[in-house]
Structure formats: structure tokens, C-alpha cells
Amino acid sequence: MTSRSDVIVQAAPVVVVGSGAAGLACALALAPTPVTLLTKTPLPDGGSSLLAQGGIAAALGPEDSPERHAADTLAAGDGLSDPQGALDLAVEGIDALGSVIAAGLPVDREADGRLALGREAAHSQARIVHAGGDAIGRNLVATLLARAAATPSVRLRPATLAVDLVVEAGRIAGLLAYHRRWGWILYRTPAVVLATGGLGVLWRETTNPAEATGDGLAMAARAGARLSDLEFMQFHPTALLPKEDAGGARLPLLTEALRGAGARLIDREGRPVMRDSHPLGDLAPRDAVARAIWRRRAAGDEVYLDLRPALAARGPSAFPQALSLCRDAGYDPMSEPVPVAPAAHYHMGGVATDAVGRSSIPGLWACGEVAATGVHGANRLASNSLLEALVFAERVAENLRRAARQARPQTWAPARISPPSVTWASEMMPPARDRLRALMSHHVGILRQGSGLAAATEALEELEARFDLRTGPRKQGDRAGFEDLRSWCELRNLLLAGRLIALAALRRAESRGAHFRSDAPRRRGDWARHQSLTAADLRHSPLAAQSVQSAAREGLT
Ligand code: FAD
């Protein structure tokens, strides 16, 4: 047991977890309310936002309208997108984008000063706003970070890992974190905003950065929050395959904007891959393209992306990242097509929230990829996620401020808390993580089937049982052990998130959007609904019940 004196206790009106687009935008929108913003990486690194290439969707073209944008969002969502949410996203997104442009986002413009609008799959109009060609993410995060650094109410706390939520009397009372140098910190706070991003690391092939380990989802699950749409994981069709096996490292993304500008998917003989697979060809919805490529590769064929038509049409300066990613991997995209494969990319599911980002636990809010707002349904429309992050961050901030004015002051003080402590050897973590990722890729990937999902749920349960949730890595308490503690926490979170996703996928006995079951390949009317779960649904495991109750909460007396 760690005594209270080992833990720094700090009061904070609001704690935001995550320094991606959602977390930064939310902290800024909360000003002048003081916000403590934690992020587990050093700044400015961390998160998927930085890596975004395609752009931000906004209905700004002469033929476009928010209604059209919403209609495309609903079509991609395959019957599960919330119509009002989709329309609100399209309408409010225009203002949200306007605000970041006013704050300095250097968007690409035509010679006459109008915004240059690109095209992406499943968008009926050209409506993708770019910055620095294919570098929207870097530019957006730089713009938001510069504003945050100049906003006194935002206290940035890099290298601080959020570990668990503290729930008292059914509502948020705090958050337990670990700082690289200072060690354990208990934030006493009535309001936590999760903006922790996605969980692509659960699969062996992913476009996501190493920190996308589902921490927010798992923390919320352990605290008992309702989760929704967990089975819907989007696989991006065109991750660049390196010449050597990537060994599970992040695969570079080749943006869909390339296909929007004319790049073609071809086989070894140069024949178009999508011609007979979908009427929209290379610009078919992302799930259809990903499945077509997956099937070809499973049959032993390679699939290539020929960037040359796009580079000829738009010029190399439109795609600086794509060019350098290809060259870094040893390819010359000006003279040869490059090999591609689908990779885990975006989680539509997450912490279930209402229209303003409130979770089922009072005081717990979520925005960005970790949230399931219902807008994306079973499949997200390309370039709608940065937009959603900006719009819902704003909504959370507005409503949280209102809630904070009505909140009663907190009176509790923790007598002692029990952060996870000692025994699991850190050298056992990488094999467990590899096994988890292999299971998810094999059974809970692009093509799923009931028997595989059932096998995965059991195997994951066993794996979790071997990984003792009551204890932490051997070096706990040793302040030099931040990386060990982080790996341990991430593995614990990945295991819980993986089990929940496999269970949700097993239960949804149909195919819809990004969730494809070869044993139930059609949509079913009785499944035209969201599926919500809590960690208590994993009731087979004796450890599940413990994992529902956060470690921090158990120790409060
Ligand atoms: P993130 O940007 O992922 O940020 C999460 C933050 O939480 C990080 O700072 C991380 O360090 C922190 N964090 C996580 N766990 C903890 C913890 N336990 N303690 C402390 N901090 C923690 N979407 C688009 O709309 N357009 C695009 O062009 C586009 N391109 C993409 C390209 C790539 C390669 C990828 C991977 C995604 C792309 N997406 C795109 C999706 C989009 O980038 C993400 O959905 C979006 O950026 C998520 O933003 P976020 O703020 O929710 O999370």
C-alpha cells in the first residue's frame, strides 16, 4: 500500500487528459476556467492529431451545404449515425474551423484566396480543407499548442500518465496520475474530460501512434461508465508497407486525398483493383476498399497505390508527407507504385456520451476519438474526426462551465490511496502485448466470424487472468520507472479494451459499416441500433469485477 505521503495531492477545477486536437481545443474553450491538461508524452509529441494528413471536412463549396455533408455522414454511418448530431457537426463545424483559421491555422488557398477544397472517398462534394498540403495535423496541433502556451488558465503537464479515475458516491472525485519526475499525483477534481484518442495499437497493423492504447476508454470502463459502439473499428485501406516487416510498429498512412486526386489502386500487373469491387471504384467507402484489398492480399496478391496520377494532377507540393514517407521507406513514388495494406485506423466506438459530451458518470466528460457521440455510426466519413474533435470539445467546455457553476464544493480528502503496486516483471510485458495484438488482428480484424470472436474472447480472458490486475510492474515507486509503469498501464488498458471490443463484435451478429462478419454478411433490421456495454458485461472473468472498480477508488477510506 502506498501511503498518502507518497502521493502528491493537488486540487484542480478541471482536468483534461490528452493534448491532441480535442484536449487542446477543450482546454482553450474553457478559458478562463483553470484547466490542468495532462498528457503522457513530452510536448509537442503525442496523439493521432499530429499525424492527420487528409484534412478537415467542411461544407464550404459553392454547391455544398451542411445538409449534404450530413447526408454523406449518415450514408457512411450505415444506419447508425445520429441524424441531428450529423447535422449539428456539419453546421457547427463551419464555425469551429473558422475559429482555428482565425487563430492562425495556415490553410491552403486557391490563387484568388478562396479555400482550396479537396475530395475524399464517400464525400459527394469537394469539401476537405488542407493545410501545408497533407500536413493538416501538424499545423492544427501547432496552432492550438501555441494558443494554449499563451493562455494562462491552461496548465500543461506533459509526461504525466493518467492511471485511474476516482469515483466517490457515484460521481467523479479525482484522477490518479503518475508524473515522470514527481511520481504519483492525486488530482482532487469534480470534472475530468477524457480526450485520450483511440486504440489502434490493439492491432498489429495500425496507422496509430504508440500512445493510442485505449487508456481513456479503459479508465472509464473500470470506473463503471457506459461504453458504446465498441465493435466498430475503421481500417484504413492504404497504409504503406515497408520493405522489411515493421514488427508491429506504426505503418505510415498514404492519405485518401491521394486517391481523391487520381491515385489508383492496382495489382501486380497494373490492373485496377477496385473496378469490379464497387461502383465508386477507388473512391468507394473506406470499409469496402479495405475489405477488397484485404481479400486480395489474403489470396496471395500484392496491392499497390500508384501515386503518379495524383502527383501529376496536383504537383508534388500538394503531398509532401506522402512523398517523404515513401522515400523514407525506400520507394520512389514518382517512378513506381508502392505496396499498401489496410491498417487499424479509427475507433468509432468509445465512452458513450450525450450530445454535449457527458458520460454516464456525473463529472466525467469525453470528446474526440475516445468518445462515442453517435455521430459516426458504424463507419466514420473521412476527415470528419478532427471536425468532431473541435466541435465537441467546444460543446463539452460550454456545458462543463455551466455545470461547474452549479456544483457543490468538494469536501472529501483521501486518507490513503492504493496505486497499483509491484510484482509483474516488465520483461513479460512485450510478449503479452504481442499475443494480444496477434489475437485482435487474427480474430477481431477486418473480416470476423462468430467462432473466431468466441475463441478470441476466451483467449483474451486467459491472457488477462495471467496479467494480474491487482499489481503493477516490478519497478513501481521507482521514479526512474515511468516507462515501465506506462507499459504496464497501457497493457492493462489494451487488454480490457480488447476484451470489450471482442465481446461487442461477438454479440453483433450481422455486418454493418466497418464491422464485417463472414458468418453473418448482411445487415439485420433488429441490429439497427447502438450497442452499449459496461465492464460488468465481462462477468465470466473473476478479475473483471475487480477491474470495474478503479484501484484508486478501492483504497479511499
Ligand atoms: P489524439 O490526437 O490521439 O490525442 C490523444 C492524446 O491523449 C495524446 O496527447 C496522448 O498522449 C494522450 N493520452 C492518451 N492516454 C493518456 C494517458 N493515460 N495519460 C495522459 N495522456 C494520455 N482525421 C481527420 O479528420 N482528418 C485526417 O486527415 C485524419 N488523418 C489521420 C491520419 C492518421 C495517420 C491517423 C492515425 C488518424 C487520422 N485521422 C484524421 C483521425 C484523427 O487524427 C483522430 O481521430 C483525432 O486526431 C483524434 O484526436 P484526439 O484529440 O481525440 O486524440
Ligand code: SIN
Ligand atoms: C486520410 O487522410 O486518408 C485519413 C483521413 C481520415 O482518417 O479522416
